Amino acid sequence: MAQLTQRAATFQRTLSAAAFSVSSTRCLNTASTSPITVETSLPFTGHKIDPPSRSVETTPQELLSFFRDMALMRRMEIAADSLYKAKLIRGFCHLYDGQEAVAVGMEAAITKKDCIITAYRDHCIFLGRGGTLLEAFAELMGRKDGCSKGKGGSMHFYKKEGGFYGGHGIVGAQVPLGCGLAFAQKYSKDENVTFAMYGDGAANQGQLFEALNMAALWDLPAILVCENNHYGMGTAEWRAAKSPAYYKRGDYVPGLKVDGMDALAVKQACKFAKEYALKNGPIILEMDTYRYHGHSMSDPGSTYRTRDEISGIRQERDPIERIRKLILSHDLATEKELKDTEKEVRKEVDEAIAQAKESPLPDPSELFTNVYVKGLGVEAFGADRKELRAVLP
């Protein structure tokens, strides 16, 4: 907190920041909450539904928090990349950089009582749901302080109190689960919705259609969010899908195509979808987005697409740059202040990594815990009841 005061002094204008978590409090002047109306970059395209307006209402505060949150996410993913290459993160690791607008835009439209469930590209959604950098890095490195006690790893981040039902390893398998969540929400009449996220690759999974059918049949408040980053692993969407218009894939379920590189468009769409889903049942949101990294750490990401394509997107559609331009054009902060934010974020990430490295590995006995409920199955002895002793080298 000492840091906070020190920083507040350096910022005369609206931009100030608190450390450690994405949605932190800010010291802002009164103008910061006065609304601004911004046009989305592209119009929405609807399938069997009238799309919402392109005019999005936002505030200086929101734009600045979008910038900060996305910068933090971006920095976290870049740092994870280095940690992976330094062999501090092992196993599988899928990075979200490029897609940050989806995570922050969605959070801006919903509450923590709404559920989110996603696949394995889950780091930034976790941050958005209120997870901390320490929990994220410790989990990535398989340490005790990780959000899943170091037992999940990159693909299995969870945050129960934030309504984040986690990272699931099997492509598309989380979507039927999301419908189950939505059923429970509807049954308990708590007026919340579930965002079940999947990629363009998973869009071709059979169970997605099973889930969609059930959701539509029972009018569940489920919002299926297809994060279309245009490559299912190393396969371009047009090679894998007869119809890559994923927002139309629901046939009888309405859909909306959204510029997923524009956090404000995502916010508008998610707000619209939540209202729609509570009244009418499921809706598909196709977020047109892009991942800068390869599919996973074993994919350089440059064999199935050109470097020009990647740099073109970075120059023209980058979600952080878009918000930066908006902030500058509305004169909400100076270029230097934004640079300073990025420096701060970088420092936060470095501090979290240092802390995570200090965190111990999970106790060896954790190998055998949580397989069954303690006392009602096998705990420390694996499937071989009372036989194996958990003594690891």
Add this chain to the structure above:
Amino acid sequence: MSSSLRRIGRFSAISSSINGKGGRCLGGLSTANEELKSGQESGGTKPINLFSAVNQALHIALDTDPRAYVFGEDVGFGGVFRCTTGLADRFGKRRVFNTPLCEQGIVGFAIGLAAMGNRAIAEIQFADYIFPAFDQIVNEAAKFRYRSGNQFNCGGLTIRAPYGAVGHGGHYHSQSPEAFFCHVPGIKVVIPRSPQQAKGLLLSSIRDPNPVVFFEPKWLYRLAVEEVPEKDYMLPLSEAEVIREGSDITLVGWGAQLSIMEQACVEAEKDGISCELIDLKTLIPWDKETVEASVNKTGRLLVSHEAPVTSGFGAEIAASIVERCFLRLEAPVSRVCGLDTPFPLVFEPFYLPTKNKILDAIKSTVNY
């Protein structure tokens, strides 16, 4: 119902014709369980068949827990084997409902429902159809608690599926896929042998805070009739039961196979061989101690199941018992199981581990 009838084909006819013969009464396999005895003594029992026992258990489960749900293909109409008859009328269509024909979606949905603290009782119409849901069970359900560091679980999940031979079910209505699931730490696999057992074990499975795959011997749905306590009772999981004591050889099995094994025991006794018969009931985590103690006494082991012999659960039992009782064994462990072929249609009698095959194996093991 029409779609299910198409899938089930001639089963309703088979079942009734079996019933018409009067069937085999499995009363001989009565349990030594105290709870059951007390139920019988208090007089609150009725002779019912296995599907009615399952039906009673589901009624009790829904009645005692307002957060319990039953769903599956055609379940709202009573199910193809009538196990869910009357549930929708009594508890409403919001708690007992039909799903589309999509096993993977059903189980995924059930896991999500259970993850919110509910008891999701999903029916897979036939165990043969559980494979589309295999991924959900193995990768989602079984590991949910572990990989979330105990933040989440789907312990309220129970998947019911009729398994096993039924006379002429053919390739896709007869399989016994239990061994696939025994390879998956994090779930339990439970198989009852009789109506009494079915009711008590199903209630235990539903209330167990771990996901359970509950296979019901479909051959016994109508065939097996037994005195079943009408009250709410549970039978412990992971506890095997010695249902027939003997001194020469230990026989281990589960589900419908036990009645075949019992017949072989009776035949063997005529030749002066005393067989000890054990019902494993829960396949994982299984009760090694009971089997071990028995084999230490008899010095011989025979395992029998309908599933193909290679990589069947019998292999696991054999290996574990050889490890534990090596010096006590008088003969190699004998496995009398299904053949390593797809479950055949017309050759079903050749495929199945019949009474005579078991009897033969008992004799050769004892005379080794």
